[in-house]
Amino acid sequence: MREWFANRNRLFRAGFVITALMFLLVLIGLVYTPYSPTAMDEGAKLMGFSLRHPLGTDHLGRDVYSRLLMGIRTTMLIALGTVSIGALVGSVIGAICGYFGGIPDELLMRVMDAMFAFPSILLALVFVSLFGSGRYHVIAALGIAFVPSFARTVRGEFLREKNRDYVTSAVLHGIGPIRIMFFHIMPNTRDVLLSSVLIGFNNAVLAEAGLSFLGIGVQPPDASLGRMLSESQQYLFKAPMTAFVPGFVLVLMILGFSLMGEGVRPDGE
């Protein structure tokens, strides 16, 4: 582990530290929050930083620090779910298209292109308005919207890798196409896939924030970073810190993943 870390480049290490910090906050939030993230206090609305409420309170008197811990968790969960769906489904589609080519490739990729033509947030918007909001719907909606970008990336890698001699050699040894795709070629797309997963993570965090900001993502009283931003928007001049805190954490989270994503690229640094 130590050696693995030392062998990464500087960008990756910086990103890794930031991301580890985020996960630490999620863990803390699971074990202990000073207040209930949804408990309101009529007497303490829109308070600044204080000893009682280290990061202040929002417009309903809820403790921002407690809500932040919950919000990071929700946002991370949604991003993780989204990217998992996108990467898994997208890799399988990309692998099939890239390896076999021909008619299935044409069909699937035209569907992907059609999906790609719409911004992912718009697709998610359609999905949510059809099936309802809430965090699991958001995961499903964003997950599907993320499939095309993964499919494209993986397809491109497969197109390049399938002509290499090690694949021909595997064919000559009588190894079946499914095994060649997933055991021979897939491991060689590792770097590119990891990099797109990390960058996808970012886009998912942003997309969730966007959806929640628009009010169709995570529903009250649950907290997510986007939800917190959206709620504090009205009070931006009265209590700027209630918007600044979730905003800052969002930026930090995205920075962490971006740096890691840049750092694992084969041509990084």
Place this chain on the structure above:
Amino acid sequence: MGNEQKRPLLQVEDLQIEFRDHKLPETAVHDFDLCLTRGEIVGIVGESGAGKSLSALAVAGLLKRHSVIRDGKILFEDTDLLHCDRETLRGFQGDEISVIFQEPMSSLNPVHRIGRQVEESLRIHHPDIDAAGRRSRALEALRSVGLSDAERVYDSYPHELSGGMRQRVMIAAAMIAEPKVLIADEPTTALDVTVQAQIISLLKEINRTKHTTILFISHDLSLVRQLCHRVIVMKDGRIVEEGETESLFVHPKAPYTQELIAAIPGIDRKIPVHNDNQIILHVSNLDAGYRELGHTRQILHDITFSLKAGEILGLAGESGSGKSTLARTILGLLTPMEGTIEKRDFRPAMVFQDPYGSLNPAHTVEWILTEALTGGRRRRERAAECRKAVIDAMEQVELPESFLARRPSELSGGQRQRVAIAEALISGPNVLIADEPVSALDVTVQTQIIALLEKLRTQAGIAILLIAHDLRVIYKVCDRVLIMRDGRIVESGDVEQVYFHPQEQYTRDLLRAAGV
């Protein structure tokens, strides 16, 4: 002229080059000395990683950012190129010192016309010459490198030219400003033998007519012998020997030089095993090719030949002659359009040219070999049996068992090719189809791999179809040879007969170019 010639044009003293990357050995080049006088051709030889290119590029001020010059002196006439400012250095680059590289494909910019690229150094160093002047200089330069159709080439894009033409264009671009020194970094390695010979005679011609000093870097000793006046032999970043070409080749002093010269293929030859073994493969009147979007591109025309058990059959020809397509068709990767392939107890396995590409970089040697053995259908209860077979295969290719845990990136080129051969052997074939198995390797490693193939034939009775563009390699081991050109077999027969009594002009050209 006499005095002028003795005066050094370029002088390099005690050059030390280091890699910035700490994973690699710290010093890449130690105490490199070089003295070039006007009109001289000096060769630098050595295997890959010996530091030949690094030293030469340092002279041109072209080191990449992962390597750095630690110490030393580079004097061009009276200017110190190491300690001058960037502007002065740029004034020399392309004007007084020009470089041509190995890959003519990647050294030319695909989006610009040839003419513009040839003129480039004039545009930079001689802004006083107008467009018409540049054009006439460029056309003249193109003609002088043997491109008689200069106008057409001038307006072409790189992809419209062949590899040999591209390399001529590169030479024209390098020579247009009439530099005093031309550094040629493996300029012929990516080219076919007949084209190689043309480029070598072109370099000789340039040297004779323009008195250009040439620094020629190559791993091919026979080319160096044909071209150079003086030779520097490098190994592991050090100069091991230096001297006049003929005396160095005839009386090499350093043991490493002796080894290199002994490894030049083609002088000795084992007596072929005449056998009346049964024919295991008979191909008759075969046509084959590729189908692309509706239309077919036929590559092979009317191929007829047979392969006997336990024989080594050479298949020679330039790139694009259809050698690899023939191999693919025999292996069943391509369906023949016409003709028949008869197989009797024909169990083939393939060895590829590039051991970097043929071994899956994501897995260990053991995984790769086990996968080939089981065809991807692994069974836990047969694990011990598999492991034994894997170890046996490693023994056959003379690699230690400890290598099983390594990944291809942790092996040298020769070791990789041994693993690739083990991978081929593990399924118990009686025929190896080896597509240029040694052309990506250094000469001393080539000799070892060829010896291994011969051993497999004599000890295990494995027949080999050896595809090679290097006629010397074929001469060394093959019983019979087929010469291919443009998808047809133009000549075939016992190696001795074909080499000493070639019937076709094309065969004679190939043999002459190979220096056999």
